[in-house]
Amino acid sequence: MLYEKGRRHTVSFTLNDTPVSGEAEPRMLLTDFLRHEIGLTGTHVGCEHGVCGACTIQIDGEPARACLTYALRMEGREVRTVEALADDDDALSPLQQAFRRNHALQCGFCTAGILMTLDAWLKTHPNPTEQEVRETLSGNLCRCTGYAAIVRAVMDFVREGRHA
């Protein structure tokens, strides 16, 4: 599809199991669209060049950098953000609980991206080793924790947390 520079175009997709629709210029980043057009601010912007991973969301079930994605490209896609992880009664998911139990976050700014990376990955890797967890986390920067508690939380989740 061809989009006209400088003009706002309509885009419709599924966001956290709910249909959404909005307008964006072709150059509008998905991060800006989610945060400032839709108003879901849980997805954070850390570098806008795809390195830090703070903006990681899931597109059709796969982790992706929202800061490297144009909003209009989401037409017809399925997008999930951190806001979808807890259930309808606001109860934390088992992975979120494992993070809280293990003090796996401090400032919490990178946390959404880390959760979205892990949430997708753990579905296909239910019994990872610590080294595999570290390698998976290597696309998400955290400056507070030194990762130790994050790795511990994931291993805790793998061992028992998912049944909590």
Place this chain on the structure above:
Amino acid sequence: MAFRHIGTSPERVEDAALLTGRGRFMDDLPVPAGALHAAILRSPHPHADIRGIDAAAALALPGVAAVVTGEHVKALTRPFLVGVRSPIDHYPIAVDRARYVGEPVAVVLARDRYVAEDAMELIDVDYAPLDAAVDPVQAMDADAPVLHTANGSNLVSERTFDYGDVEQAFAAAAHVVSIETVFPRSLASPIECFGLIAEYDPHEDVYDVLTHFQGPFAIQPVMAMALQVPSSRLRIRTPPDSGGSFGVKQGVAPYAVLMAVAARIAKRPVKWIEDRMEHLTAAGSATNRVSTLEAAVMADGKVTALRWDQIEDVGAYLKAPEPATLYRMHTCMTGAYDIPNLAIRNRVVVTNKTPTGLNRGFGGPQVYFPLEQLMRKIGGVVGRDPLSIIRRNLVAPSRMPYKTPSGGVLDSGDYGALVEQALLEGNFADLENARQRARRAGKLYGIGYAACIEPTISNMGYITTVLSRQERERAGPKGGAQATATVAVDPLGGVNVSISSTPQGQGHRTVIGQVVADALGVAPDVVRVNAELDTGRDPWSIASGNYSCRFAGAVAGAAWRAAGELRTRLARVAAAKFDCPAELFDFRDGKIIHRENANIGIDFKRLAGESHWAAATLPSDLPQALSVTEFWSPDVLQPPDDEDRINGSAAYGFIFDFCGVEIDRMTGQVKIDRYISAHDAGRLLHPAMADGQSQGGFAHGLGAALMEELAYDADGGFLSASLADYPMPTACETPSVQIVHRETASPVTPLGAKGIGEGTTMSAPVCLANAVADALGLEQIDLPLRPAKLAAIIEARRL
């Protein structure tokens, strides 16, 4: 008193919101109607005169409201106050001349950020490039390009200090051992960049800035003076959440001034969010430093004197509170050692680089890097292992509180005992065996150590040590470190606490809940803590904020004391009600109960309600309000004395680290086999969070040691503007550290706590450097220890 909550590690009250995307960070907050979005055009040149700025094309772009330049800002502000007596005019934007790559040159205000950035590209700046001063030593040469012509040279401060009898100690020494080190620039760089919303009310002449500024709030009057208003007319408010800072968000201050003026000029609120490239280029930096350190050493390795020569590179301007990085450690330049004689020469130099500022460790890494490499080198000279040199020189527990030659008072601790405990719990013997095995197998394996003092709760007067005694007398005495907390009980017995500690992820609300719950004998969920700060409404002082590891000792201590006073008041209300002495009431399980007669007692909630609803029945001599604000500052923090001695911090933790590393012979990559970090940070209020601070502090130290450098080329060009050029440690490079604790309560702080957030950032760079030097058979090595550099050494030395 026995604690029920202090010293335990409950889940944090902060976490549920942060885990579900409900955090309220700067860019998540509502924007005032009509707000403009700012983009900053920055200098591509390290040093250039600005001959003209043509913004006509930018202003013609639809959606652009204004373009603000140095000329506009200069008309409405005064230069920032500078901590030394040198003529340096520092505005938050370049005025006539740009002095570092990334210095703001123009601010575009537009209807959204996209348009603002479009307009930025349409601004035509006529630069006349000048030669740059880049290396701090060369910047002092007579023919070096001078940044601030009014100062005549790039040397902006020089002081010498002499404590004890240094000459005699060197004359009597068996050995004189010296080292010269070059410590590079790095940035603790939080994942959330700077952000703010600024407004101006022309009728009341009030600037209002909402930003995650982290203090010290001593900078608030500096900002107000720049804006030419009284402090009361610069209102700074902080958002509920801040995405990390590690000192760095102190650096938002000049931008707050810049955008406040921009809002005034545009007559509209202004929002600005910094991007990562701007952040790496211009947010701030740790200082780079060239140090020469000499030790007078006895035959057995006992050090009797140190002679320091430090050249501090603060970048293009002396941004408040600099040169604090240099003077924070002045009080403990002898480290963890009992060394009676000390001489220091300090020079502060400006160069064409980003101005420096607060950065985790703040001065510690720069000092321990030469000091702990020197201790290792002394071992080589006297023929003993480095560990025995550390043991030989540590301050003995019998000397506590130990007065350092430069005036520091190391308050408590048994350093030697912690070293032995760490070696035992960290299985040091096994590490030595690992080294032996690895070396026998032909591998490059080394062990490193570092023993450090972690100063916590900075004395607001230490920076005045940069001034002469006469200059200090003229300026008036400065000392102390007031922390504030307000504890209030509401009519239903709920407890509200507010603190001026501006957390950025350290769980302050959780810890204060624990502390106040223990003080009042209520459950932690009865206590609600607000850590947002509003300088127009809340109690605060110049020391407010989150830096120098002051929270656990000072802020939690202030909350403890405020709650204690409230408890005393409530006990007196109960005493009047039951007609018995107030001292006999215990506060526990949400009740106030007579210690000797359990039949006498009342629910906390009920007594609180009566105090509100029946205020007239309270004892007439009792302060009525169930609200107490405590300002706490320890007596030990006095201004510098006439001999330039200063106790720079209220309490001092001790750290002993050791590690084993293996270096890949082919690639030069450092692999950390094991890292042990032992701390005595006084009483731990929340041990799991304390461990988190150590692990995180280690990661920053590791980054600075192995990969991070804000690098400049010889002409002043900046080489590290993206995360590809400024690699930060990931989970793969950051091993989990084994943490060892020993808790010696500080006699200075109300709860006996000291800080713990910066220690391992101070110790890890030199501990890793010592291990790498051991592996490669070198006397010393400079940072960062990147693979290419180590591979070249391996090849050159045919290892």
